[in-house]
Amino acid sequence: MWLPAQRAAGLSDFSLPVHVFPNPVVSPVPPQQSGRWTNFFKFLAVNPRIKYATPTWPDFGSWRAGFVVDEDTIPAVIVRPRFAEDVAALVSVLATNNVPFSVRVGGHDMFGRSQIHDAVTIDLREIAYVDIDHTGHTARLGGGILVAELIKELEKDNLVTPHGVIPGVGYVGWATYGGYGLLSTQYGLGVDQILDAQVVDCEGRIRRADKDMLKAIRGAGGLLGIIVEVTIKVYPLGQVSEASPSRTAAIRHYNNGYHQLKQDYLPSSLSLYQSVMNGPSGKALTVLFCWASSDMETGLLWLSKVQAFSPVAMCTVSPTTMAAFTLANEPLMPKSVHGTMLTANIHELTPEVVDVIGFHSSL
Structure with missing residues (x-):
C-alpha cells in the first residue's frame, strides 16, 4: 500500500504546511552553501517546521550527544522532523542531491552508526506520539x-x-x-x-x-x-514487584540455584537479571527481580525462593509501577561511554561459563 508523500521533482514540491507551527527554530547556516548542499538548505528555508541545527548553534552539542562518545564525528546538520511527511521530504531531497545522511533516535548504537561526519543526521525524537x-x-x-x-x-x-x-x-x-x-x-x-x-x-x-x-x-x-x-x-497491568540490586559475591551459588529452579518450573511472570556492577564497596553481583503479576502473594513466595539461592546482603522489594521501575534504572547507567560494547550469546550458563564470569568479576 502506497501513501502520498512529497517528492523531489523541484523545490516547490517540498513546501510543507507551516501555519500550525509558530515560532520555528532558526539556526545559522554553515559554509556548505555550494554544490549539493544548496538545494538542501533552500528546502529547510521553505519548510521552517523542520527544526535544524549546525555546529555553530548553541545547543548543537546536546542534540549531537549519543551514548558512545565520539568527538571526531560531527555532522554538518542535525534535523528534527515532526511528521512522517517531513521525513519523506527530507529523504527525497537528500537522495536527489546526493547528500549523505544517517538516522538516530536514542543514539545507543554501540558502533557509532547513529551519525556520520560532515553529513546530515535525521533525528526522529520529535516524532514521539x-x-x-x-x-x-x-x-x-x-x-x-x-x-x-x-x-x-x-x-x-x-x-x-x-x-x-x-x-x-x-x-x-x-x-x-x-x-x-x-x-x-x-x-x-x-x-x-x-x-x-x-x-x-x-x-x-x-x-x-x-x-x-x-x-x-x-x-x-x-x-x-x-x-x-x-x-x-x-x-x-497494575503493580509489579521489583527489587533493586542485592550485594553478594556468590555468583556460583546463585546460578546453581537458578539452574535447579529452571529445571523444575519458572513462572512467566518472573524475570531475573543478574550482572556484576561496580559500587562504592567494589564489584558485586546484582540481581534485578521483577514479578509482573497482580498476585503479589505468589510473587513474594518466588522472591523467597530466589533469596535462598545464596546469602543476600541487601534486598529492597516493593510494589511499584512498570514506569517507575524502569525509570529507576536510569541512574545505574552512565549517560555516555567511551569505546564500544561487545556481547556474546550463549545457550545456557553452564558451570564452566559461570566460573569464567566469576573469575573475571574478581579481577
Whole structure:
C-alpha cells in the first residue's frame, strides 16, 4: 500500500504546511552553501517546521550527544522532523542531491552508526506520539519515541508493553532487532508486539508495511527504510514487584540455584537479571527481580525462593509501577561511554561459563 508523500521533482514540491507551527527554530547556516548542499538548505528555508541545527548553534552539542562518545564525528546538520511527511521530504531531497545522511533516535548504537561526519543526521525524537486503541488493545507509536516516554504514556491508562530496561533507548530500534526485556517471559519479545508499521523508503515514499515487509522489519529493523510509525500490542497491568540490586559475591551459588529452579518450573511472570556492577564497596553481583503479576502473594513466595539461592546482603522489594521501575534504572547507567560494547550469546550458563564470569568479576 502506497501513501502520498512529497517528492523531489523541484523545490516547490517540498513546501510543507507551516501555519500550525509558530515560532520555528532558526539556526545559522554553515559554509556548505555550494554544490549539493544548496538545494538542501533552500528546502529547510521553505519548510521552517523542520527544526535544524549546525555546529555553530548553541545547543548543537546536546542534540549531537549519543551514548558512545565520539568527538571526531560531527555532522554538518542535525534535523528534527515532526511528521512522517517531513521525513519523506527530507529523504527525497537528500537522495536527489546526493547528500549523505544517517538516522538516530536514542543514539545507543554501540558502533557509532547513529551519525556520520560532515553529513546530515535525521533525528526522529520529535516524532514521539502514542495513540492508544483501548478496544483493540493496541497503540500507534511515533518512530522516534524513547522507552521512557512510552512507558509514561502507557501508565496513564494503566497499560504496559515489553520494553528495554534503559529509559533513553529508542523503542522502535529496540523492538525491531529482537527486543528482550523484563516482560518478555510474560508477553514475548519486542518483535512479537509489532502489528503494523509505516516506513519511508529510499525514494522518499511513505509505505505501509505489507505482510512480507512486516516480517522483515521484525528482526531486520530499519534496513528497509526509516520506520516512522509502528502499531504494537499493549496489556493491562497494575503493580509489579521489583527489587533493586542485592550485594553478594556468590555468583556460583546463585546460578546453581537458578539452574535447579529452571529445571523444575519458572513462572512467566518472573524475570531475573543478574550482572556484576561496580559500587562504592567494589564489584558485586546484582540481581534485578521483577514479578509482573497482580498476585503479589505468589510473587513474594518466588522472591523467597530466589533469596535462598545464596546469602543476600541487601534486598529492597516493593510494589511499584512498570514506569517507575524502569525509570529507576536510569541512574545505574552512565549517560555516555567511551569505546564500544561487545556481547556474546550463549545457550545456557553452564558451570564452566559461570566460573569464567566469576573469575573475571574478581579481577
